[in-house]
Amino acid sequence: MKVLVSDPITDIGMSILNEAGLDIVYLPDGTPEEKQNAAQDVQGWIIRSGTQITADMIQSAKNLQVIGRAGVGVDNIDFPSATRKGVVVMNTPDVNTISAAEHTVALMLTLSRNIHRGHSELEKGEWNRHQLVGTELQNKTLGIVGLGKIGREVMERCRSFGMNMIGYDPFVSQNMFREDEIKIVDLDTLTETADYITLHVPLNDQ
Structure with a gap:
C-alpha cells in the first residue's frame, strides 16, 4: 500500500x-x-x-x-x-485530550499568578514581587464553552482547585451532569458570570 x-x-x-x-x-x-x-x-x-x-x-x-x-x-x-x-x-480523537486540558489549566495558573510577567522581569534582572501576587483560583467561577472530551477534562481538573463550574454547550443538558459538578447555563449568563472563560469548540459557522 x-x-x-x-x-x-x-x-x-x-x-x-x-x-x-x-x-x-x-x-x-x-x-x-x-x-x-x-x-x-x-x-x-x-x-x-x-x-x-x-x-x-x-x-x-x-x-x-x-x-x-x-x-x-x-x-x-x-x-x-x-x-x-x-x-x-x-x-485520533483522544490523542490530545489530556495535553490540551493540562495546557488550559497551565495558562489559567500563569495568568492568575503573573508567571509570564515574573519570568520576563527576571530575564531583565528585576524582581517586583508585590506586583506579581496575583489571585487564587479557589472560589472563582470557570465558564466552559464546549463540554466535549477536552472541556470535561478541564472541568475535572479545575474542580480540584475548588472552582465553581458553569458551562455552555448546545448539545448537552443539565441531566448529563450532577449539580455539584457543573451548572449548564446560556452563553450570555456564562459570559456575564464567569471569572475565567475557556473555549473547547470546533471552528465552524455556528
Whole structure:
C-alpha cells in the first residue's frame, strides 16, 4: 500500500509505518500542488493540521481509499467530497485530550499568578514581587464553552482547585451532569458570570 505523509511526523511514527511494510511518500514541506500530484497514485494519505485537503485534491487522487488525520479536528479535509468518493476519513480523537486540558489549566495558573510577567522581569534582572501576587483560583467561577472530551477534562481538573463550574454547550443538558459538578447555563449568563472563560469548540459557522 502506498501512503502519502504530507505533514511532519516523528521518527518513531515513520518507523511504525515502515515496519508495517507501507510504501511511504514523505512530503512534509511540499506545496499544495506537489501534495496533490503526489496523492494521485496513493491509497492512503496521512496528515496533521498543516495540510488542507480540498475537493480537487480528493477528486484527482484516483486510488485514494483512506485519509488518516493524526489529531482530532477534520476541518482541514473536505469531508463531503471524501464521502461522495467513498474515501474513509479517520482521526485520533483522544490523542490530545489530556495535553490540551493540562495546557488550559497551565495558562489559567500563569495568568492568575503573573508567571509570564515574573519570568520576563527576571530575564531583565528585576524582581517586583508585590506586583506579581496575583489571585487564587479557589472560589472563582470557570465558564466552559464546549463540554466535549477536552472541556470535561478541564472541568475535572479545575474542580480540584475548588472552582465553581458553569458551562455552555448546545448539545448537552443539565441531566448529563450532577449539580455539584457543573451548572449548564446560556452563553450570555456564562459570559456575564464567569471569572475565567475557556473555549473547547470546533471552528465552524455556528
